[in-house]
Every structure is written in C-alpha cells, then in structure tokens.
Amino acid sequence: xxxxxxxxxxxxxxxxxxxxxxxxxxTAKFRVFSHPSVSxxxxxxxxxxxxxxxxxxxxxxxxxxxxxxxxxxxxAGGERLQxxxxxxxxxNAGSRSLLYLLIGRxxxxxxxxxxx
Numbered sequence: 001x002x003x004x005x006x007x008x009x010x011x012x013x014x015x016x017x018x019x020x021x022x023x024x025x026x027t028a029k030f031r032v033f034s035h036p037s038v039s040x041x042x043x044x045x046x047x048x049x050x051x052x053x054x055x056x057x058x059x060x061x062x063x064x065x066x067x068x069x070x071x072x073x074x075x076a077g078g079e080r081l082q083x084x085x086x087x088x089x090x091x092n093a094g095s096r097s098l099l100y101l102l103i104g105r106x107x108x109x110x111x112x113x114x115x116x
Contacts, residue, residue: 006072007071008082008083009069010028010040010044010069010070010071010089011066011067012028012046012068012089012091013056013064014049014064014066015063015064016064017105019049021093021096022067022091023046023049024045024046024048025045025046026045026046026093027041027091028041028045028046028089028090029090030044030088030089031088032085033085033086040071040081045069046069047068047070048067049067050065050067053065
C-alpha cells in the first residue's frame with residue numbers, strides 16, 4: 001500500500017496540565033526544524049485528542065495527551081512536509097481567567113503533590 005503524499009498528520013503532545021482545554025476543532029500552528037522560517041497554520045485544526053495521557057519516556061514523570069491534525073504536505077511558501085519531520089507547535093486551548101492562572105493552578109499543583 002502506498003502512503004498519501006498530498007496530506008500528512010501532525011502530532012501534538014499536550015502536557016496533562018494543559019489538556020483540559022484541548023478538544024477536536026481547536027486551532028494549531030507549528031514550525032518544523034528543517035524549515036524554521038515557515039509557520040504552518042493554514043486551516044489547521046485538531047481532528048482528534050487521545051483519551052489517555054502517557055509518559056513520553058521513562059525518565060520524564062509528566063504525562064502527555066496526543067492531538068492529531070491533518071494538513072496539506074505543501075506549504076504556502078513551497079516547502080514540503082515529509083513523514084518523520086519534527087518541530088514545535090502551539091495548540092489554542094481556549095482562554096482562562098487571570099484568577100484561575102494565579103490561584104487555581106498553584107492550588108491544584110499543591111493538592112496533587114502533597115495530598116495524593
């Protein structure tokens with residue numbers, strides 16, 4: 001079976017602490033290390049988000065959820081995405097109130113660290 005060359009899947013690893021706001025349909029953007037000056041963001045939306053957080057490796061205790069998006073392999077600048085390319089990206093996880101960011105997160109982290 002031959003793989004499609006016109007579209008590729010982009011995999012986003014979302015930290016568990018940020019995963020509550022990440023749902024299919026959220027917008028995203030990314031850059032690949034081989035084309036650092038090109039941002040891929042044209043109509044890029046998550047198509048699925050994993051239901052289970054997993055560790056990326058044994059030495060990292062943090063858990064990550066996987067979000068997938070499908071995109072054209074050809075960018076507006078003419079660069080071509082290939083399977084296996086790596087880079088960095090951002091997923092829009094919605095907005096949160098300043099009060100939550102200043103108080104809710106530290107309290108949640110404290111409860112998880114010391115009470116469980």
